[in-house]
Amino acid sequence: MTFQEIMAKAGAEQAAGWGESGRLLTKQVKKEEFNLYDYINQILAGQQAAEEKDVSRKRRKSGWRLGGALLGGVGGWLLGGPGGAAKGSKWGATLGAGAGSLLGSKIAQATEPGGWKLKGINPQLAGGMFFKGQRERADLKKEDVSRYISDANKFYEQSAWTDAVQDAFTARKMMLLDPRDWFGDVGVDGDEWITNKFGEYVRHGGTVGFKYE
């Protein structure tokens, strides 16, 4: 073989070899890149779905909670009244509102379409040779979303009880107030009615008014 032939052969081998190995590299890189895109998209889609469901289940639960608290409060007030007169009706409303709120929340939880829990995400990313930093970043994002879902589920479940206690307290406060004060002094900013030492119902500041007995 002549020198020119040998060199031409070597040149052809090199060009073809580098071209082929470059194509393999590009293929591998693109494969991993698209897998990574898919993985990230699954995480983001899971996050978006969880956020949407969390809002809708809270909205739904708040309706049931309100209805339950009102019904429970009125029911308790009615039930407590005959047995313990005024005090019984107040405690009855308090306990009824709390129990009704809890029951309403639990009904909302139990009847939530598709289950009350936010579905966890579990996308899988195949191993690879490249994009170490992006892989780590995607895994961190996955952990963040999983943690958010887990916390949101815990909070939702706990909130039935905390809301029930809160509703009971609210009912109790309302029952201790004069019904006319449930909504404050509408239209009179800064004014406050108090009972003075003479037993007169007056505006804070001195104006004598009429006290309802």
Added chain:
Amino acid sequence: MNEQLQKLLEAAGLGDFSQYFTGDLSQIIKLLGLKGDQSTQFGKFFQQFNPQTYLDAADAASESRDVRSGMLSGRLGEQLSSLKRGTETGLERGRDKFRELGATSGFGDKFGALKREGGESIEDIIQKSLTQKSGYQRDFQRGSIASEEQYGSERGAIYSDLQKWLNAVLARGERLYGLDLTGGGGGNGGSGDPGGGGDTTPLGF
């Protein structure tokens, strides 16, 4: 490493990079700083170096030069032999001619004018012969220079190819670095089969 290849690399100015030219891909991977499984995983992204090809090319260039040199020397030898024969023949004929003229005239070849004329003719023959000889020698030198130039350009082509190969290795290494290597523990994950395009698109999220 092959001693002949080492010399070739040194002549090409690549003596310090001779470790890249062993023909062992795992060696290159190590030299590029890729570790562990990467040496086997990444081997497929490099083109193997075949030392024998370049040794064959260097041998072919040397042989070709030797052949040309031999041909030039042979031709010069033939030309000089031919010239020598021609000159001797010419001189012999000249001498014979003057002897004949001297004998015919009765003065022999000792006569002054005849002797002078005969001497000048011989000088002409010798001068002509020397001119031809120097012409042949110039031709030989020109041929030798052309042969050396060709040899040099052939060696240059080999050096250039070696350099190109090393550049390709280093460039591929740089490209791999830019892809943020994971450690090579993985494999051919997923099912995508994309075509060409850029490598390091940032994945924004």
